[in-house]
Amino acid sequence: MSEDRSKRTTADKLLLAAIDLMAEKGYAATTTKEIAAEAGVNEVTLFRHYGTKEKLVAAAFARFHYADAMTKLFGESLQGSLHEDLLLISRTYHKIMNSNRKLFMIIQRGTSHLPDEVYQEARRHPKHLRMLLANYLTGMAERGLVIPPGKQEIQARAYLEMNHGVFRNHLEEAELADFIEESVRIFARALTP
Numbered sequence: 001m002s003e004d005r006s007k008r009t010t011a012d013k014l015l016l017a018a019i020d021l022m023a024e025k026g027y028a029a030t031t032t033k034e035i036a037a038e039a040g041v042n043e044v045t046l047f048r049h050y051g052t053k054e055k056l057v058a059a060a061f062a063r064f065h066y067a068d069a070m071t072k073l074f075g076e077s078l079q080g081s082l083h084e085d086l087l088l089i090s091r092t093y094h095k096i097m098n099s100n101r102k103l104f105m106i107i108q109r110g111t112s113h114l115p116d117e118v119y120q121e122a123r124r125h126p127k128h129l130r131m132l133l134a135n136y137l138t139g140m141a142e143r144g145l146v147i148p149p150g151k152q153e154i155q156a157r158a159y160l161e162m163n164h165g166v167f168r169n170h171l172e173e174a175e176l177a178d179f180i181e182e183s184v185r186i187f188a189r190a191l192t193p
Contacts, residue, residue, distance in 0.1 A: 023102035
């Protein structure tokens, strides 16, 4: 989210302003007027683009979270080498999660105030990633490259929960790199027949 502000669309400026303000103040305490002012537009423009504050923040989760990027990664970049693929998945996951840390601050701060539509959009991403990883592991098992099929959903959940736990602990870059290397080594070794 650190791209040049002058090249952003009005819609993206509104999304980023909402994320910044809501991460700082919380969902309920942030007004549409403040979001519009932060984005450098008037409030009518915000309503024209998104209709409501709820739809604006749901759009932020849809736009800046990881489901689309991870779908592309699984579709285009994985090579069929468990160790190398898991490294790429973890590195990409942490890169996206860390660049979008403010989105998670909104969820943590707004537990009782966020509309259900926002929670649904936020939950869509981990479910989607778990499905992608489970399907990948199933395909690898069918090719005889990982232990026999049957527990891929649980394996995918374990792998992603491990990575999410580390994300929540805010490791320094070097510590994170070491964690990814070691956890992938252990996980790939455990799944290799």
